Amino acid sequence: MAFPVDCLYLIFERLDSISDRESFGLTCHSWLDVQNSSLRSLKLTCYVPIPIKSSESRNNSTSLSRNNRTSLETKLNRLLLRFRNLKSFTITGWSQLSDSGLSVLALCSSTLQALHLCYCTEITDLGMPFIASVFPSLSSITLSSSHVTDIGLNILTRRCTGLKDINLSGCIEITDRGISYLIMNCRQLQSLRISHCGNIRGLGFKDCSKTLTCLVAQCCKLFPEGIKGILSGGGMQFLNLSFCTGMNGDGVTFIGGGISSRLRVLDLRRCRTVRDETIAVIANECSFLQHWHLGFCLQIGLSSWESIGLNCQSLERLHVNRCTSLCVVGMQALRDGCKRLSILYTGTPNSRLSLLAREVFQSLRPEVELRNGYVESIIPKEAFFELQK
Incomplete structure (x- = not known):
């Protein structure tokens, strides 16, 4: 005392x-x-029991759901009263958190900088005015799998103009109009996730700020002009377009333009429209590329491996999982080029890439680690910030 x-x-x-x-x-x-x-950071994961679906137990299920919500809100209220100076607050999996339930967050400090509402599926546009008015200093927000629309996104970003990191993955009601609001209002935006947002074509990114350096857009249906808009700021360094089904080869070619010369991490996993011409343009123009994922790109051939070996002198990690066209000659092209290569993800050995080819590669480039297995994706923050060091 x-x-x-x-x-x-x-x-x-x-x-x-x-x-x-x-x-x-x-x-x-x-x-x-x-x-x-x-305490500056608090993370909560809510495990809510699945309601009973039988008609006989409907009343009991409703009562159980109501009791769970009340119990969680009470616990959350106590936690926020206890930890009063949080800078970052994360709630994951609270599917029953509604717009009215957000009022408990008023107990957080007004200086809260990061608010992550992950898989809180009941959040809608009605909750955005509250968040914008209570936390005007937010620099990071997650609204993944919520029902926020373009209108709600406009309300939020007009007040929280200092947002730098935004996660909208799974927000299926967001369109290019919402992205245009975001680009217009948040001129300091650095990182954006729009994976599984099927209504985004990329057209809202036109004239985006050069501060935007990281974009994750898995399973989107981007137009060629949309990809051009994404790169229009000229500052993109981390780009994940894996599983993008709508774009054609011409659209991906925009990645190789001069506006993407700063690109350092590129994930084109399962982009089956990518061909040799695209690989040649990217390899020739993106001289700073250090981490490239080409897993399941089945349309690329020997000329692609020759282009990579010849031009990608900054490349440190390359994923060629399930690339059946990678043969002995292709391995030789990568071996003779890519002087900074440290890890080559080859995946499961295929018939064209024999054990002997691997052994020859390893004997002549012992500093390169050959890794088997299939790597699902490049994790944005880990890969990007590791390269920033």
């Missing part, structure tokens, strides 16, 4: 041991209060 509160905060901040920080609050209530108010 003799220590001033300011001294307690200084002591707590200088504790390096995790166990010491966790046991700090066991001393007394004053020390516990210091520990609680020093």
Whole structure:
């Protein structure tokens, strides 16, 4: 009790041991209060029981659902009263969190910088004015799998203009109009996720800010002009277009233009319209490319591997999983070129890429690690920020 509160905060901040920080609050209530108010990040995962679908138990199911919601809101209220100075707050899987239930978030500090509502499927446009008014200083937000539309996105971004990281994955009601609002209002935007947003064609990205460096757009139906708009800012460094079904080879060729010269990480996994001409343009123009995923790109042939080996001198990691056209000559092209290559993801050995070809490659390039197995995707933050170091 003799220590001033300011001294307690200084002591707590200088504790390096995790166990010491966790046991700090066991001393007394004053020390516990210091520990609680020093917490900056809180993550909650809600496991809600699946309601009983039989008609005989419908009333019991409704009652159970209502009790679960009340219980979760009560627990959330207690947690936010305890941890009053959060900078980042994440809720995952609370499917019953409604727009009216967002009112409990008012207990968070108005200086909250990151709010992640992951798979909170009941959130709609009605909750956006509340978030925008209570947390104007947000720099990061996740609204994945919510029912927010273009209107709600406009309301949010007109107030929270400092947003730099936005996750809209699974927001199927967002269209190019909503993206245009986002690009117009948030001129500091750095990272955006729009995976599984089937109504986005990419046309809303026209004249985007050069601050946009990371885009994840898996399973989208982008138009060629949409890809051109995505790259129009000239600052793109991480681009994930895996499983994109709507774009044709001409659209992907836009990636090789001068506006994408800063690209460092590119994921074209399962983009089956990608052909040799596209690979040649990208390899020739994107001289800074360090991480490239071409898994399941079945339309590329020997000339692609020769283009990569000849031009991709900054490439450090290459995924060729299930690329059946990769033969002995292709391996030789990669071996003789790509001087900075450190990891080659070859996947399951195929008939054209024999064990002998692998052994020859390994003997002449022992510094390159050949990895088997199939890598599903390039993780945005891990890959991008690793390359930033």
